[in-house]
């Protein structure tokens with residue numbers, strides 16, 4: 001295969017490299033995957049407004065967010081189990097993000113622990129937290145994130161229950177399949193590298209880095225899925241957010257907001273920002289594309305909160321579209337997961353360079369010289 005040039009090339013490379021079960025886990029969405037497709041289609045529908053003969057020799061891509069300077073308005077958002085896509089995957093992605101001057105957000109359900117990732121980079125990274133029934137364990141995770149110096153906490157609220165992802169059911173990733181069943185479904189454990197076998201079959205103490213000791217008898221991904229079912233808390237309300245707020249001094253970003261009413265609540269309970277997100281089409285299928293949900297939310301709370309958007313960002317052109325509609329930054333999920341699977345740290349770095357180059361071209365040809373000034377005037381308004 002030729003050198004991957006775009007995110008979609010990295011997707012193909014990931015497909016080639018990963019066992020089908022793993023690729024489907026990354027690539028798939030909930031139910032009929034309508035929202036997953038919508039995220040990408042809605043981005044494509046937005047038309048940028050080409051402008052000419054403006055001086056675009058100097059472009060400013062950097063931006064300030066939650067007290068940090070980002071080299072461009074792109075965050076590597078939380079992606080669970082990334083250590084299954086490449087050897088010690090989260091450490092590789094975190095290093096690529098750091099080299100590019102971008103925040104990396106570690107998932108609660110990462111393979112590499114907070115401590116392991118912290119050792120692999122010079123500067124602290126963001127941490128994503130799910131609401132877990134055992135508040136003592138939540139407190140422990142918060143303390144570990146503080147200990148690791150995490151500057152920003154991302155609190156994900158769109159997973160009180162898990163939307164069924166039928167590709168995972170079919171592949172056997174979710175469910176009660178034995179290893180023999182998995183082998184029959186094409187996950188040929190023996191043909192994959194040792195690090196992947198170890199995580200799948202389990203038994204290593206650091207298999208699920210942050211939560212390993214909470215599930216001491218876990219033997220791979222089945223037990224992990226069960227643990228999530230038992231321990232993610234569906235009774236969470238805004239009051240519980242206040243519990244988290246009181247225990248975290250730095251900025252907190254609520255991830256998984258799609259409705260202006262909820263965005264207002266987020267501002268009222270003291271969040272510093274939100275991620276407008278449908279979890280990459282992996283939760284409630286049928287909800288709007290993130291980029292379509294964005295404008296009314298910006299109108300409702302744009303002056304009170306910093307708004308990040310994720311879902312369907314596959315190029316630097318998409319980054320500019322989201323900024324034009326009022327996002328301060330985007331977050332990416334699959335884009336970095338594909339690149340990590342396809343080429344490790346080097347792959348993620350190359351993909352981020354591509355996003356940057358695409359963003360530069362989009363800015364230059366819309367006459368936008370500073371990402372912080374991007375607005376509606378960069379778009380052809382459709383009726």
Ligand code: FNR
Nearest residue numbers: 026077078079080107156279280311312332333334
């Ligand atoms: C995710 N996402 C996610 N979000 C979160 O808060 N915690 C998590 O552990 C995960 N895990 C996860 C795994 C995989 C494989 C994917 C693809 C996504 C959601 C993620 O942060 C983000 O919202 C979406 O990925 C954004 O959509 P795109 O960029 O993938 O289109």
